[in-house]
Amino acid sequence: xxxxxxxxxxxxxxxxxxxxxxxxxxxxxxxxxxxxxxxxxxxxxxxxxxxxxxxxxxxxxxxxxxxxxxxxxxxxxxxxxxxxxxxxxxxxxxxxxxxxxxxxxxxxxxxxxxxxxxxxxxxxxxxxxxxxxxxxxxxxxxxxxxxxxxxxxxxxxxxxxxxxxxxxxxxxxxxxxxxxxxxxxxxxxxxxxxxxxxxxxxxxxxxxxxxxxxxxxxxxxxxxxxxxxxxxxxxxxxxxxxxxxxxxxxxxxxxxxxxxxxxxxxxxxxxxxxxxxxxxxxxxxxxxxxxxxxxxxxxxxxxxxxxxxxxxxxxxxxxxxxxxxxxxxxxxxxxxxxxxxx
Numbered sequence: 001x002x003x004x005x006x007x008x009x010x011x012x013x014x015x016x017x018x019x020x021x022x023x024x025x026x027x028x029x030x031x032x033x034x035x036x037x038x039x040x041x042x043x044x045x046x047x048x049x050x051x052x053x054x055x056x057x058x059x060x061x062x063x064x065x066x067x068x069x070x071x072x073x074x075x076x077x078x079x080x081x082x083x084x085x086x087x088x089x090x091x092x093x094x095x096x097x098x099x100x101x102x103x104x105x106x107x108x109x110x111x112x113x114x115x116x117x118x119x120x121x122x123x124x125x126x127x128x129x130x131x132x133x134x135x136x137x138x139x140x141x142x143x144x145x146x147x148x149x150x151x152x153x154x155x156x157x158x159x160x161x162x163x164x165x166x167x168x169x170x171x172x173x174x175x176x177x178x179x180x181x182x183x184x185x186x187x188x189x190x191x192x193x194x195x196x197x198x199x200x201x202x203x204x205x206x207x208x209x210x211x212x213x214x215x216x217x218x219x220x221x222x223x224x225x226x227x228x229x230x231x232x233x234x235x236x237x238x239x240x241x242x243x244x245x246x247x248x249x250x251x252x253x254x255x256x257x258x259x260x261x262x263x264x265x266x267x268x269x270x271x272x273x274x275x276x277x278x279x280x281x282x283x284x285x286x287x288x289x290x291x292x293x294x295x296x297x298x299x300x301x302x303x304x305x306x307x308x309x310x311x312x313x314x315x316x317x318x319x320x321x322x323x324x325x326x327x328x329x330x331x332x333x334x335x336x337x338x339x340x341x342x
Contacts, residue, residue, distance in 0.1 A: 006155045007222075010036025011053055015062055015080065024067040024077030052223070054078070056158075149209045150185065152216040153194055157182040159222040162199070166213040175213060180205070181225040184233040191293060193240075195233040197225065206240040244289050248273045248309040250281035255304035259286050259297070273308050281306070291316055 005013075017034045018025060031037050031046050038046060054064055063081040149165065156163045163182055168175045181197040183204075192209040238244075248269055251259065266285040277283045288294040295316035298305050307314040 005036040006151070007036075007053075007159045008155060010034070011057060014053055015057065018064065018078060018080040019082065019085070021079055024079045026075070026077045030078070049222075147209060147212070149194075149212045149216045150192060152218065153182055153185050153209070156216070156218050157185055159218075160225055160227070161218050161222045162220045162224055163216050164219050165216045167207055168211045168213055178207070179219070180207070183227045183231055185209075186233050186237060188234060188237050191290075193233075193237050195231070195236050204236065206236050238289075244287050245310065247286045247288055247294055247307065247313055249284045249286060249298070250277050250306040250308055251284050251301075252304040253280070253282060256284075256301050259284060259301075259305065262286055270309065276308050278306075283308075288313075295320060 013035050014030065017030065025033075027047075027050060030050065032039060037049065057064055063084040064078055065081050067077045067079055068075065153163065155161075160181075162179060164177060164179050166175060167178045179199040180194065181199065182194055183197065184195045186193050186195060194207040194209060196205065196207070197203070198205040246264075248266070249256075249259065263284040263286050266283045269283060269285065274283065286294070291313050295313060298307060298313075298317050299320050307317050
């Protein structure tokens with residue numbers, strides 16, 4: 001019975017097997033001992049999968065070499081050239097570890113958080129102390145969680161396999177089933193996006209992962225499509241998410257590092273904005289496209305950030321604050337009622 005494993009896990013199992021093999025591994029040994037290959041399927045299907053995996057690993061820099069058997073030239077085996085694959089002694093500075101920590105924080109999705117944390121822990125073991133992390137203190141990347149759709153879409157994009165999912169359109173609210181060739185999965189502008197070819201509409205499309213309803217299901221065979229060589233995924237996302245605007249923010253000193261990292265020259269601020277900046281605040285000009293995304297980010301800084309302009313962004317932040325206060329009051333009232341009943 002076939003082992004149902006994601007392609008990335010099968011590739012990792014193959015690397016581990018080849019690295020730890022005392023000599024070489026034949027295809028039959030790989031098929032029978034490496035989890036992820038179908039031991040009961042056809043030989044042709046295994047051959048295609050193995051050849052694809054072998055080329056993928058070589059493209060990723062894993063030096064898989066072909067070894068001929070001592071008795072027959074046709075008796076082929078495979079191993080990893082450990083001399084070419086081994087890393088030199090690793091010495092990470094505190095600043096480098098801090099940047100890696102930011103990268104781990106970036107992966108807030110539950111499906112990848114544990115892997116990022118484990119990798120960072122291992123790297124810290126070979127690094128120096130964390131005394132030099134002040135260079136990135138307060139600079140935290142903010143990207144909304146992608147949810148359960150991220151992992152299967154990454155696997156399908158790697159395998160070039162079509163997917164099906166239910167999607168809620170932003171403009172109309174229409175919910176319908178989509179069949180898509182997943183070209184790229186991109187984190188951009190505060191959210192996660194799938195760029196691919198919508199089979200039903202016979203055209204390229206951009207899908208925001210947060211609007212996917214339910215599970216993502218892989219359909220058809222791997223290798224079913226080719227990603228366009230001239231694909232510019234970020235340009236497609238930019239065209240989809242709308243025209244870029246500027247938010248004028250009054251920010252407390254040494255706060256909101258992520259906003260400061262994206263800020264542009266504020267010298268062109270309108271007069272009504274400059275007149276409204278408190279004396280103890282810095283004026284930031286931050287480009288953005290989606291009002292809701294920036295409102296969520298600003299809300300996370302509480303009173304360290306005040307929106308001066310545009311009004312619609314300020315209104316969104318105020319609305320969220322009022323909703324939070326109303327919810328806190330409801331919860332407090334429920335607690336009092338529970339206490340009275342007790």
